[in-house]
Amino acid sequence: MVLASVGKMVGLQKKASGIRNICILAHVDHGKTTLADCLISSNGIISSRLAGKLRYLDSREDEQVRGITMKSSAISLHFVKGDQEYLINLIDSPGHVDFSSEVSTAVRLCDGCIIVVDAVEGVCPQTQAVLRQAWLENIRPVLVINKIDRLIVELKLTPQEAYLHLKNILEQINAVTGTLFTSKVLEERAEKETESESVSDASPGDQIYDWSTGLEDTDDSHLYFSPEHGNVVFASAIDGWGFGIEHFAKLYSQKIGIKPAVLLKTLWGDYYLNTKAKKIMKGDQSKGKKPLFVQLVLDNIWSLYEAVMKRDKEKIEKIVTSLGLRIGARESRHADPKVQLNAICSQWLPISDAVLSMVCNKIPSPLDITAERVEKLMCVGARTFDSLPPETRELKSAFMKCSSEETAPVIVFVSKMFPVDAKALPQNKPRPLTQEEIAHRRELAKRRHAEKLAASQGKELSEKPPSENSPEVSGSAGDTKGEEQQLTGQEDSMTSKAGKQEADNKEHFIAFARVFSGVVKRGQKIFVLGAKYDPAESLHKLSSQCSATDDLPAVPHMTCCTLENLYLLMGRELEDLEEVPAGNVLGIGGLQDFVLKSATLSTSPACPPFTPLNFEATPIVRVAVEPKHPSDMPQLVRGMKLLNQADPCVQVLIQETGEHVLVTAGEVHLQRCLDDLKERFAKVQISVSAPIIPFRETITRPPKVDMVNEEIGKQQKVAVIHQTKEDQNKIPEGIQVDSDGLVTMNTPNKQATLSVRAIPLPEEVTRLLEENSDLIRTMEQLNTSLNEDKKTHEINQKTLDRIKEFKQKLEKNLQGRKWRNAVDQIWSFGPRKCGPNILLHNFGGYKRSVWQCLGNSVKEVGKYRDFDNSIVSGFQLATLSGPMCEEPLMGVCFTVEKWEISKAGDMLSNSRQDSGELDATEHQQNEDNTPASSCTDEGPSANEHQDRNQSVTDSPEKMSKHKGESVLADCYGPFSGQLIATMKEACRYALQAKPQRLMAAMYTCEIMATAEVLGRVYAVLSKREGRVLQEEMKEGTDVFIIKAVLPVAESFGFADEIRKRTSGLASPQLVFSHWEIISSDPFWVPTTEEEYLHFGEKADSENQARKYMNAVRKRKGLYVEEKIVEHAEKQRTLSRNK
């Protein structure tokens, strides 16, 4: 029976001090949903017998089948502690890495979290990840060490061993918190230092850095988990028990006559009980004594388990009576000892009491939100709180107050949109009839009866009663009607049914949200603010007092909408609400056309959008989908749109090739998305391509010394020569390549000459570029606004400092003769102006650089200026798709060493300048439309599919404006277009002049396996090109932890294979980690006799890189150089030789 009614919940919602918003976080399978079941059963929503078996919050079928949670879902619980009543809004989250974005959506709405740790597995990768997420969101964690029964039943530890094991786990988890805390304090301290430095500016010359200052005087005790602080519960969710040490402290203080406060301090730790003196003494181990925790707590639990497992009836009875419990006859006679255990334990140490009272004591109510958290939520990107408009800053106090007064501004954050069946909506649910309705129906029935009588007397019916049209009436009273009417009635109900079904088919999206301030009401009008909304901009246009009901001018990223329905989230059910006050988690209906995935809602236009959610997973697995029947395309497109809205992490895109692509976080996520798409959103059959695996292209340094021996050295030289010859074969005539890889090319009209060289970037630099891509993008924006002489972007000091620091780091890593002045010469980053490749200018008389925003570069004027955008565009195109298989480049530096424009070209540039035609918009167009407009026919142009015709037809028109100043130029199209194409080609040839390599995306994975299956795990890993980084044994268990890296390309089916080969004992989780160069050369061909014998003529058996490259080329429909069985008999010889 459900204990608390909706009315009760509504009452509790109004008292913010009694609300706790929490989520349960853990590594996969550590028992979150089982724990949630136990908590739910305390409210009578599910029976306590089913708690742990039902997994009530896993409402999807695939969640139940697979046994893992895939989405976060919320439920509101009522809890009474002493004379206080609490409302607990509980959110269960998934633990699998693929769904870590769901964790982000949950964490944002909460004030605290329960971290669950499996007592056997201890701290796992996702445990660390969720701790970090909780930390980033500034929410308070409490700890539940779960599955303690496994220590007794599976590992068969003694209580003493178990104590040491638990202590160890606690240390591990505190170590993780410790690192988070230390790094934050150090960061803050560094920040303060730079601030004070910039204020005083007089820094003493010889400062001594003491890295520990700042750490000592910060109180961090509340951050750590420790049983005596009351933020740790020991539990076994499956057996229904759990306790904090205060439970035992209270119990034993009466029994042995020691103050509870003393016991609370000593029950956990190295203390023992001196029974004679009735005193607690320190130092258990040195004296060979049992610690208090073992003696008073664990021993009891162990003996209970022992008695039940051995079916020692007498002992069980003794324990049960001494504890004063009552066990039903059914449980005590049950064949499964677990049932009996559950019955005893859940009465003795009910887990829900232990966990919920810890939550109420330790987790702050919404009223206690910290100023730090508020500021973090309100400041997006590089903006600081001080730079927000004053009206916006005032809202901080509304946040802090969390007030539900009428005057308080409403602020709501929507963290995700989730789909529900129309049937599940409260307004569509069958409900008991009211008295009036019953009377009304009775009346109708009577009338119908009278009509029937009349009909049987042969009287004609003149007209139908008007009420017949209503579906419920016609449905329920079919049997009492005349035949003719029955038919019409059926038709009616058929049409209305069809209509209803259509309505059912429509997806209803509910916003998963929290009210941070004010009261939201059904039917209220409110502003919807997108992530890019800027209050400063809109406050220019609107007054801060305006409301969503007014008629307002259009402001970017802001719309108005009406809150149609408000819901109380109750797991699988929803309950209608009229209004929801501040501090609560709720569902909002009617936003699906206004909010895509997340948004901020407010009644005040001064409200800033909340900071975007921190997503830990990078979507990396992409597949192309298409309907089995081409005519189903519109449904598929619609379905993909819905899927995009329903999942916080999936990306849905249409590639230039016209393919519809899904990008997901991993295999399990992909499977779920496809299931959803097929069965729910599109409802059509679809075919799915093999996963499209991303690669990167790069170059390496040519080998200088051969390390093996001279003999092979000679051969290799031959090979190198052979290769360079081959490479040069690829380069058409008319292009000069010197021995050092410098490529010199002319534009088709011979007006300009470009010399480009490609050099591999040091690894650290590539990493630095990758890490700072956001910063690079900001720099780009700043530079553009500076160039346009717009001063709207005031440059934040903090951003400038970060840019300076970035520059210094680059300088530090780019040292040596080759890189002299390189950092100052950086012209652009690419692809998309923020990627991990660099363009340098290394010719005289040119000064433009990306550091313009730092204000130390002179504005460049000169003959190059008009066309430098073309060079940059050419570079962007070249880095976007490389020559090997048209994948983006990574870690390559292109240096332009010569750029000459001949006189005619100059003239051309001047004439264009004079006619003022080279305005920004046209330039943009050129960049976009003319990449393939070169008239050179040679070269493997990536963009052949791009509209070449268009540029050809376009160009004569444009060029005719120049009144034939240069007849030569005319036939080759606009000069800027030629430059783009030439630059792009030159970059490609420069790449080809160097040894090229593919880079593969790598996953890291951590696999736990017992010694018996270790060998098989290794076998699977090595078959899939995995590399073991580390192997260690988990203390106190026989489990090994293996850390390995694995190419994404080889990862499909990996988890399944490992699970099968180890009979389900090991199950890895894959997380994207980095890009790695594949050492083999995709273009390598055997040159010596021995190599021929060993590798065969094609040499493709061993060459991983070539395999990948050809697979990608095939997929993209590019030319693949392959020999299809040429000499059958030779192949046979080969296989025998091998």
Ligand SMILES: Nc1nc2c(ncn2[C@@H]2O[C@H](COP(=O)(O)OP(=O)(O)OP(=O)(O)O)[C@@H](O)[C@H]2O)c(=O)[nH]1
């Ligand atoms: N022995 C034992 N098993 C438990 C306990 N709690 C949960 N389990 C089992 O652990 C498995 C996983 O439990 P779930 O509650 O689904 O774990 P979860 O953390 O919700 O998993 P995800 O949501 O997929 O991350 C189930 O088979 C449970 O029966 C426990 O206290 N003791």
Ligand SMILES: [Mg+2]
């Ligand atoms: Mg779960």
